[in-house]
Amino acid sequence: MLRPHFERQTTGRLLLRAIREDDLDAVFALHSDPTTNQFSRRGYMQTLDDARRIMGLWLEDWAREGVGYWLVERLEAPGVVVGLGGLRHKELEGQRVLNLAYRFVPQTWGSGYATEVSRVALALAARHLPHVPLVAIIHPENAASLRVAERLGMRLDRHVTEDGIPNRVYVIR
Template structure:
């Protein structure tokens, strides 16, 4: 399974499994207050926190053969503009695939989140159809809500996610 999800190319993006050397990119993106405006924990505060987060993602890949990708533009390989994709998560006692996407502000408005999410949903439908896909979105994150809606996802319910009432989207 890992090879199916490990590396993918879309029309404009290169999507690849995270690796140890991505720690600085994790910190830069997740330490930016703008990219974390809707995150319950706020911006990442240290390189050690980035190492810890990256360790969780690397463990996802090692255990399940699926996890979040580093997102690079095809015309600019090696430069991370975002992170996202699918990772296994237990939500309300149910095993799900959490769809996430987070991009640097200079990549906002480009349609990259939709392109990444569409690729992730197609892989999930084809290779993991038995596992539900969800997107947990802060109710004020209108851009992420638009991406989920554009993908044909619908609001299922409001859940408590890390202490924040959040919108749970599922494929329609």
């Protein structure tokens, strides 16, 4: 299912692009940092094989669904990945949803990048996938991510437990 409008987007400051086979090092660097992954239910990645496995899933998302997480680069520094964000299909409590996610290197925290990327993702989902519920699953102690969801106009819908970890589910108002 080809959705070319999802594969590459730009904002005033950022390039959002589909993950590619040659992004292994960037994915590993972002996900192997304990600080960046302190609220991740799986913790931080410890090996390149961990990155290969998750990248395989994400590449499959793009191939099968035409939608997936983007790697994010600053337009002023092409080729330098500063984060990951966007949407991917997942099952949540037996329902197929679009999961909104964002993760950025600590040096960019507070820059508004998560909100900027998420606004593009929400607009594309509303235009092209309006029939699929959209959620953000956030650890209750991740205050920065909770603020991003609220800034996007999302509201707390319910609490869920995934892999033994409690999370909050935010939905579009």
